[in-house]
Amino acid sequence: MTRPITAGVDGTEESLAALAWAAREAVRRGLPLRVVHAWRLQPDVADRATQEQWVRDGVEDAVRTVAERHHGLEITTELPEGAPVETLTAAAADAELLVLGSRGHGPVVGFLLGSVGQQVIAEAARPVVLVRAGDEAAGEAAGRDIVVGQQGEPDDSAAALRFAFETAAARGATVRAVRAWTLPPVFAYSPGSLKLLDEAGGLEPYEKKALAAALQPWRDRFPDVPVVEHVEMGSAGQVLLSMAGRAQLMVVGRRAHRTAVGARIGSVAHGVLHHADCPVAVVPHD
The missing domain is CATH 3.40.50.12370 (Rossmann fold)
Structure with missing residues (x-):
């Protein structure tokens, strides 16, 4: 079974950097890219279909940017409704590696590792890569x-x-x-x-x-x-x-x-x- 490179996204700057990193790694390894966005229904905001469409639109915009940079890269998206930790941990189980974003403000402060990322890293059965906001391909020179x-x-x-x-x-x-x-x-x-x-x-x-x-x-x-x-x-x-x-x-x-x-x-x-x-x-x- 071919394991994909899986990126967890949520629309934040750091998750978009993680998606870009994951796409580059998928191209290098000749593997497909899977994009996962775990979401939860927000009460008193809009109906389920509308909220799901908002999530879908955001993911599709991010994926479109990646696809334009890497022609021929096989990309699939998943929008499971559920808790982020459980969803991302499950997504990691059949992935070559899971890529997540993490905020950072320089080498002194470093990563601001949230509870979701920390729990996923501790629970995941596969490698997890943390990518900070602002990461660019030039860093792989x-x-x-x-x-x-x-x-x-x-x-x-x-x-x-x-x-x-x-x-x-x-x-x-x-x-x-x-x-x-x-x-x-x-x-x-x-x-x-x-x-x-x-x-x-x-x-x-x-x-x-x-x-x-x-x-x-x-x-x-x-x-x-x-x-x-x-x-x-x-x-x-x-x-x-x-x-x-x-x-x-x-x-x-x-x-x-x-x-x-x-x-x-x-x-x-x-x-x-x-x-x-x-x-x-x-x-x-x-």
């Missing part, structure tokens, strides 16, 4: 990297790395893989861990070897994608954000499991989403 965070064992970041390499291959871009590390507390050392560190030659060489091992399967699968390995001491969120200025897309992972208080994004993804000044892809993993 040659020389900017696909920056991806890697942590833990190779399997922990496999989904995010796969997404980053696939995106880089479609764009002819470089993958910049980032692994951050910090000094572990004294009680975390054990004879086994000390032996591994000694064999690796120290903490930083150990982290570099761990990043190289995680990247190797994807280097083999995508031999034409240039890769830069970046290992730096510091918190993962801070190190990734320091790379945002050279990124055309930032890719981070999140664990696809629920806690007692519901699904959560995770501190690293949360920080990057709110402060990176480039589009951010959040990729769920087991």
